[in-house]
Amino acid sequence: PHAVVVAGARPNFIKVKPVLDALAADGVRTTLVHTGQHYDDAMSGVFFADLGLRPPDHHLEAGSGSHAVQTAAVMTAFEPLLGRLAPDVVVVVGDVNSTLACALVAAKANIRVAHVEAGLRSGDRTMPEEINRIVTDRLSDLLFAPSPEGVDHLLAEGARPETVHLVGNVMVDTLLACRERARARSTLADLGLQAGEYGLVTLHRPGNVDDPAVLDGLLAALGKVATRCRLVFPVHPRTASRLAGRLPDGVRPLGPLGYLDCVALQMAARLVLTDSGGVQEESTALGVPCLTLRENTERPITVTEGTNRVVGCSPAAVVAAAFEWLDEPPPPRCPALWDGKAGERISSVLVRSLDGRSRG
Ligand code: UD1
């Protein structure tokens, strides 16, 4: 069998690695397609190096643009390539525009679509990712959910039960595989940080950083938190263009980090403040207290069975929650099936279903 595996943006590279490895171990031929949604070395190249990800077999060079422009650029470049490759399945991960674009092209080419990280729902359709999740899941023939509530959402939306598989979390597979390499790095020393005495901030959701009033409120809150715990803030390119040097005292900006440096900073942080999906999951898997600066999460298991708390974006609520958790951090705990074997489970389901098809 032949699987085309698609990656386009920072979190995708981290998610495809365990899937590619497991498929290779099971004797499945894979073709890795990079859509080019993210292209800076700090948003793409460094992840290939840090993860030992093989170079993409094809690069679509879609680049940045509005949602329609970017999605269309991926689709237009992917369609003829897919026609030439004629794989048995296209594997897409996560919820970015590249995920939706390639799922849509494959579905219309009558090629099976497998979605890794299926069934996540924030219930908030103002998030572009929520639209991408809903449509990608609807188009997919194989739905790989990281946690039980993902299965519930898919079944409630009418997915056929035999297409839905609870497999665990591929982001956590990569985290566990890289944890010791991250721990061995000199990241903290290089930045003059001590374990347990700083907080880590990441912010890039359009709802938080594109509206100056919301961003200013969050920055003011971070400034207050920094009076009790200094903060480091690796800045996403979307956010960089909005910050314009407005960071409060005690909040130190960094460029976007490579994966191993980011994990090294997360695992030794006293507190994480984020609007990232992946960082909510990683902090739970690492047992590090996490405050999610959003009104909702598509990853509620990090709250019910992890170390995450969804605090919203009101500055007073952020500061109050941060002070509370600096005084009394939540106990570490980690969801079942977040055990480093999600990629293997995905591969075994894929192999079974592709074998069944070629026989049948
Ligand atoms: C995208 C995803 C988001 C994901 C995030 C991960 C969508 C709709 N959004 O958001 O779900 O959480 O990636 O990081 O797919 N830019 C650069 N260099 C790059 C890439 C982007 O400078 O290598 C800048 C460009 O100005 C671009 C902007 O960042 O316009 C936004 O990039 P884009 O991929 O459209 O969305 P993200 O905010 O990165």
Ligand code: UDP
């Ligand atoms: N990450 C990173 N460098 C950074 C910020 C995040 O390597 O400067 C990693 C983070 O550890 C996680 C992933 O990128 O593995 C999350 O990606 P991001 O927050 O961009 O996207 P999301 O998960 O919100 O879609």
